[in-house]
Amino acid sequence: AAPAPAMSGLTDAIAGRLALADAVAASKWASGAAIDDPAREQVVLDTVSQLALDRDLDPGYVRGVFRDQIEASKTVQRRLFAQWRLPGQTAPPATPDLGPVRAAINELNVAIVDELAASRDIVTTLRCPPELTVSTAQTAADAGFDPLHVAALVQAGASVCTVSTGSS
Numbered sequence: 546a547a548p549a550p551a552m553s554g555l556t557d558a559i560a561g562r563l564a565l566a567d568a569v570a571a572s573k574w575a576s577g578a579a580i581d582d583p584a585r586e587q588v589v590l591d592t593v594s595q596l597a598l599d600r601d602l603d604p605g606y607v608r609g610v611f612r613d614q615i616e617a618s619k620t621v622q623r624r625l626f627a628q629w630r631l632p633g634q635t636a637p638p639a640t641p642d643l644g645p646v647r648a649a650i651n652e653l654n655v656a657i658v659d660e661l662a663a664s665r666d667i668v669t670t671l672r673c674p675p676e677l678t679v680s681t682a683q684t685a686a687d688a689g690f691d692p693l694h695v696a697a698l699v700q701a702g703a704s705v706c707t708v709s710t711g712s713s
């Protein structure tokens with residue numbers, strides 16, 4: 546097999562978290578809960594800030610990456626809700642208890658911060674944007690993501706590289 550792209554550990558962990566948005570949405574649909582949960586978002590952001598400090602990463606950088614994880618998850622959840630509201634459509638049956646899927650998300654949060662630490666030297670360089678693009682494409686293909694999840698995966702990676710490639 547071809548070698549894995551340099552940042553595929555990171556993009557695989559990000560995709561794993563994003564894939565759980567479907568189960569989150571189904572659970573919220575079953576319970577009638579809102580997609581947005583600002584209190585839970587604060588817990589996630591505060592937790593990953595501490596994980597960043599433990600690994601000598603900039604907590605502001607890691608929080609920024611996780612704001613994108615949260616927004617990407619909500620992109621998927623909102624689109625699924627919109628589909629399930631269409632005539633003749635139904636949500637998959639799910640338990641209204643978000644606890645188990647949030648426990649899985651918590652584990653992936655740690656995995657993502659670990660992968661950010663493993664990629665700390667590349668994220669500040671001009672190699673980051675192309676490596677992230679290649680890894681994202683490989684991860685999306687491996688995961689069998691549909692266009693909605695591919696778009697959300699790209700959204701989730703938007704703050705990973707800290708080098709600007711735009712002209713100024």
Ligand SMILES: C=C(O[C@@H]1C=C(C(=O)O)C=C[C@H]1O)C(=O)O
Pocket residue numbers: 566569580581582583585586589614615616618619643647650
């Ligand atoms: C994934 C969830 O939905 C939203 C996204 C969150 C996240 O990605 O961590 C947290 C809270 C919600 O605003 C959830 O409620 O757990």
